[in-house]
Amino acid sequence: MAERTCPYAVLAEFDAPRALVEGAGTLRGDGWRIETFSPFPLDGLGDAIGFSDRAVPVAVLVGAVLGAALIFAIQAGANLDYPLDVGGRPLVTVPGFLLVTLECGILGAVLAGIGTMLARNGLPRLHHPLFNAERFSLASDDRFFLAILVDGDADRAHDARAALWRCGAVDVVDVGEQLVA
């Protein structure tokens, strides 16, 4: 008996960003699990794919507060732990601590923001099933791709191919054959 296989995803190629954004909006409205791929960030994509992740800005805020609080505590702690009386000035000299506090607040914010961006994007991840698609390398050149994740469901894959062609794709291929039990 022949083995039955089904793709991991169905990948459609577009030759213009607008077609991709419109197609993504339509397919998401129809309830498909989609992901787009483009050589540069596209305008209007957030609405089209229903992106509402605030993790990066929140992480930036938290990182800023933590970085600033930590270094302020270190500065105050160091001065209290090893008190040096300089002309009778206070040990915890807030104006004198502010530059370093603000600098380390920015450091915390930037590291938290970029770290969260990489973590939520699942990067670094040097390999991905989509890299197996022959023309997928053009996603970093001049082509725009729309993938429907079908998770090994052969019937859904069939419908997905049809839906993608209807969106004006110039090509549709299956990616990542997996055996179906």
Add this chain to the structure above:
Amino acid sequence: MTAPSRYHQITGEVVSIPPRFPAPRAWWLLFAGALALLALWVVAVAVLLVRGPGVWGNNIPVGWGFPIIGYVWWLGIGHAGTLISSMLLLLSRSWRNSLNRFAEAMTLFAVVCAGLLPILHLGRPWYFYWMAPYPNTMGVWPQFRSPLAWDFFAVVVYLVVSVAFWYVGIIPDLASARDRATKRRWQFFFGLLALGWRGAGSHWLRWRQAYRLTAALAIPLVALVTASYALLFAGGPVHGWNSTIFPAYFLVGAVFSGFAVVGILAVVIRSLLGLRDLITPLHFDRIGKLLLATGLMTLYGYLADAFTALYGGGYELETLHDRVGGAYAWSFWGAVVLNFVPLQFMWRRRFRTSPIVLALVGVSVAAGMWLERYMLVVTGLFRDWTGSSTGLFHATFWDWALFAGFIGVFATGMLLFVRLLPVVSAFEIKREIGESGG
């Protein structure tokens, strides 16, 4: 030309540079020169470590000398890269996209030079980590009420943030280079550096959040870093330094010298790599205008500084006399002439768009700003409050060797960057084309 083929052309133009380098001979010649200077740096540092800072001209009362002059100069150069990239990104000025990548690389290598100089100046540089607050058996801490401790944090934070900003901005182009690479070693190199970036929509949206927030935070960081080292001067009771205009004065001077170096690099990179349709006369024109604007602000700083001395009188006035007519008048007038006389060419569009004029004005300003740092450091110190602590500063051979060596450190880094990585932000240029009706 249709948008997709224009995208493809830009990808090819930028990303194919490392595997098929257009000017190998010129690059090797420049690199050989840079390596020779780097070798000089190694020798100068080795001599310093073996024989101590006595090999320099530094002595009481002029204890700062070339290392601090160089520190302020290099850090200033670095600031322009951050500002040109982040401010223009937030203002959606798309012409930035041809300049920001190498301007940020310039920042990185300039900050590396700037960071090494005060460490070498420590006398016992191998104890530089004592500047960091860490629990230690001696039970002592850095003195956080001193601008010297602020400086350590300013440089470390600035270096880390600059690296992070630059790297996040280059990841998509590294992925593009990975996808175009045909040789195994380039696939491996770009493949690792690109972190597996695949241009997914949700990734781009988070990337944009992180990138723009980093840019927004980098701008105040530049002001904080200049304030840190400006207060290093202004915080002490030294006439000629003890002035509240220093943070603002240093910031505009820093950006002025940095734009000068951006101009030089734009001209060199454009002609070396043949990027004539990516770095255009328009970019030279804009750099020239920025140079002129920041130059005039710096001139205002000079005038305000002189006015403060005239108004305040006393020792401040004596320092002003020393500057305009004393033993180091050559550094003051050298700075004034080199900074502001050739700059006047930038009023005319014809000269701004001329690569050779822009590069020459850039060299003049970079030299002028170095003289300004020399003038500030030396004239503040060589005559102290008491007549007994007067002493002239004379740079030695090893001062100049280290100065030239640091140009080698910077040039080696820049040349490796130009040889190995995408020097222009291809994906942001493509985005611009896409937005304008692709």
